[in-house]
Amino acid sequence: MASEEVKDNAQLKATMLNCNLKPGDADDFAEFEATLAKIDCILQNKAPSDDEDSKAGGDAKEKINFDNLDVDKVRLKVKENRTVINKKTLDEDNEKQVKEMNQKSFMEQVEKDANDRAEARAKAEYEAELQRSQGNEAFRSQKYEKAILHYDKAIIKVKDSAITYCNRALCYIKLQNYKRALKDCQYVLEKLQETNLRAWLYQAHAHKGLKQDDKFEESVAKAREHNPKQLAYIDKYIKQLQAES
Incomplete structure (x- = not known):
C-alpha cells in the first residue's frame, strides 16, 4: 500500500511538472491529496492501511484460508437478538382471551341448560297431560279416588298447573273432604x-x-x-x- 501511494504521488508530481507547475507546488498538492484520501477513508469507516497499523503498534488481522478451514474447530459467535416484550400487554391480551373464552363457554352452557330445561319441561307437561286426561275420565265415571291419584301424578310432573289443582279440589268436594x-x-x-x-x-x-x-x-x-x-x-x-x- 505504501509503495502504491509513493508511486501515485510520483506520477502526480510528474503530471504537475508537465503542466509547468513548480516542484514545491507539486509536493504540496500531492500531500494535500494524500490528506484528503485519509479523511475520506476515515469517513467511510475503512480500516487503516498496513503502514498505519504498524505505526500505531497494531498487528494486521490474520487472513483466513477458507480452503484449509477445520469446521470442527471454528467457534461461531452469535450476537444475542433480544426482543423486548411488553409483559403487561401480553398479560392483558391473555386475560382478555381467557375472559372471552370463559364468556363464550358460559353462554354456551347457559344455552344448553335452557334447551335442556325446555326439553324436560315439554316432556313433563306431556306426561302430566296424560295423567290429567285419565283423571278426567275417572271423574266422569264418578271414580273420584282414582281421579285424585291421576291428578297427584300429574302434579308431581308439573307443580304449577292451576287446572290440575282445581280438578283435584273438585274431587275432594265430591268426597266431602x-x-x-x-x-x-x-x-x-x-x-x-x-x-x-x-x-x-x-x-x-x-x-x-x-x-x-x-x-x-x-x-x-x-x-x-x-x-x-x-x-x-x-x-x-x-x-x-x-x-x-
Missing part, C-alpha cells in the same frame, strides 16, 4: 293465579260445606271482584250450589 279442597284452592290463589275463577268458586263451595258462611260470602265476593266479566256464570254456580244444600 272440604278441608283438603280448601288447601288446593288456597295454593292456586296464593301461589299460582290470584284471579282464578274456579279456585274462588270451589273455595266458596268448601266453606259452604264447612258451614263457614262468612268465608263463603267473602269467597263469592272475591270471585266477582277478580272476574267482572263472568258475573252471570258466578250467579248460576251459586244458585245451583244453594239448591243442592
Whole structure:
C-alpha cells in the first residue's frame, strides 16, 4: 500500500511538472491529496492501511484460508437478538382471551341448560297431560279416588298447573273432604293465579260445606271482584250450589 501511494504521488508530481507547475507546488498538492484520501477513508469507516497499523503498534488481522478451514474447530459467535416484550400487554391480551373464552363457554352452557330445561319441561307437561286426561275420565265415571291419584301424578310432573289443582279440589268436594279442597284452592290463589275463577268458586263451595258462611260470602265476593266479566256464570254456580244444600 505504501509503495502504491509513493508511486501515485510520483506520477502526480510528474503530471504537475508537465503542466509547468513548480516542484514545491507539486509536493504540496500531492500531500494535500494524500490528506484528503485519509479523511475520506476515515469517513467511510475503512480500516487503516498496513503502514498505519504498524505505526500505531497494531498487528494486521490474520487472513483466513477458507480452503484449509477445520469446521470442527471454528467457534461461531452469535450476537444475542433480544426482543423486548411488553409483559403487561401480553398479560392483558391473555386475560382478555381467557375472559372471552370463559364468556363464550358460559353462554354456551347457559344455552344448553335452557334447551335442556325446555326439553324436560315439554316432556313433563306431556306426561302430566296424560295423567290429567285419565283423571278426567275417572271423574266422569264418578271414580273420584282414582281421579285424585291421576291428578297427584300429574302434579308431581308439573307443580304449577292451576287446572290440575282445581280438578283435584273438585274431587275432594265430591268426597266431602272440604278441608283438603280448601288447601288446593288456597295454593292456586296464593301461589299460582290470584284471579282464578274456579279456585274462588270451589273455595266458596268448601266453606259452604264447612258451614263457614262468612268465608263463603267473602269467597263469592272475591270471585266477582277478580272476574267482572263472568258475573252471570258466578250467579248460576251459586244458585245451583244453594239448591243442592
